[in-house]
Amino acid sequence: MTTFALPAIVQPSVAIQGSDARFPVRRIFCVGRNYADHAREMGNDPDKEPPFFFTKPADAVVDHGATIPFPPETGNLHHEAELVVAIGTGGADIAKENARDHIWGYAPGNDLTRRDLQNDAKATRRPWDMSKGFDNSAVCGAICPVSAVGHPAHARLTASVDGAIRQDGDIADMIWPVDDIIAYLSRFVRLEAGDLVFTGTPAGVGAIMRGQTCTVAIEGLGEATVTLA
Template sequence: MTDAYVFTPPPRPSVAVAGDDRRFPVRRIFCVALNYADHAREMGKDPGAEPPFFFTKPADAIVANDATIPFPSLTNDLHHEIELVVALQAGGENIDPGRALDCVYGYAAGIDLTRRDLQTAARNAGRPWDMSKGFDNSAPIGAIRTATEIGHPTAGRIALSVNGAPRQQGDLSDLIWSVPQIIAALSAHVALAAGDLIFTGTPSGVGAMRPGDVAEGEIAGVGAVRVTLAR
């Protein structure tokens, strides 16, 4: 028997796969905060005292590469954060770090857009800051390249520019938690599954964007992502 719905369900969010007409269906989006020491410091944190932690975005926050999106509401301080994104083909609970990479389908470059003023206000009030991270169009992402093609990157330049001017630059080797460690730690909190995306953290240099700005990110050996804020 086919399920009946009271209205037509929305289309499932998905991401392009490089060299493949098929798309990667998105189940959930997880993100790692403060996973580069230099970024933790620029946010006023001690990376040695506070380990990285997790937050989420809704799956429909996904934005296709090279899209133009509206400037988000309720913010005067929208920040860019370039990140390596891990796409999972399998999951489970309490995954051993030694087999974590078996769960990885591939990798992409993504941008975690953040309403920094909302995040700061919520944090100072001791409230959740979901709305600073999980708003509409907050997860631009480039095409996924499979691990079969590129392997599992552990080093390489990660950078972002705005209107051609360099803003962020780091190296994947500077991640505090590696990809296997992230998958293992996250799977202790929730059961992971095929279709999950994990944004792994951002290097220092995060900063504000304005209407009309174009952000371009790239990760060596992985790919690129580009997003324009409408005027």
């Protein structure tokens, strides 16, 4: 039996819809600029290019319904509504036509972003880590197993703040669909069971203030709600 010098780290996890069991989180990958309308609103060219990725630490994950502290070192915290893909079977160099065999389920998610820090990082050509990978930055609703929901191709994706809709799109509008994302990402890293992939956000991202509640909803997949203390 292994002895550790410090208390063992608690395994980050996400709820599973209709089950008391939880989905263990290994790594969190996020796709940037995967909706043309969002690329335009951020001042980028939406023409199809290979997807790019950034990461969040596994322990940044937050369950639906949580209340979290307002993040430090930002005056411009943004919501980003996203479809989250949960990987159930690992693999490298996964063929696009086999990508769905590796998916365990789907969930709504919110890629919280310290937009002011991200803008500074872009301007100085520095990494995005502190703008994306901070504590409590990966809000994720309960995962819906593929056995229950299949592989949704069309589903309304919204983000609302205190009941007012801010983002309203459809997962069908992704520049790079889920199968392409998994195939491309697996060329760079070996995916494993427990990985989460946030697949990008449509237009309408905006600020969440202290005391406000943000809800991301995906038709047929439930909600991911978080309140900023």
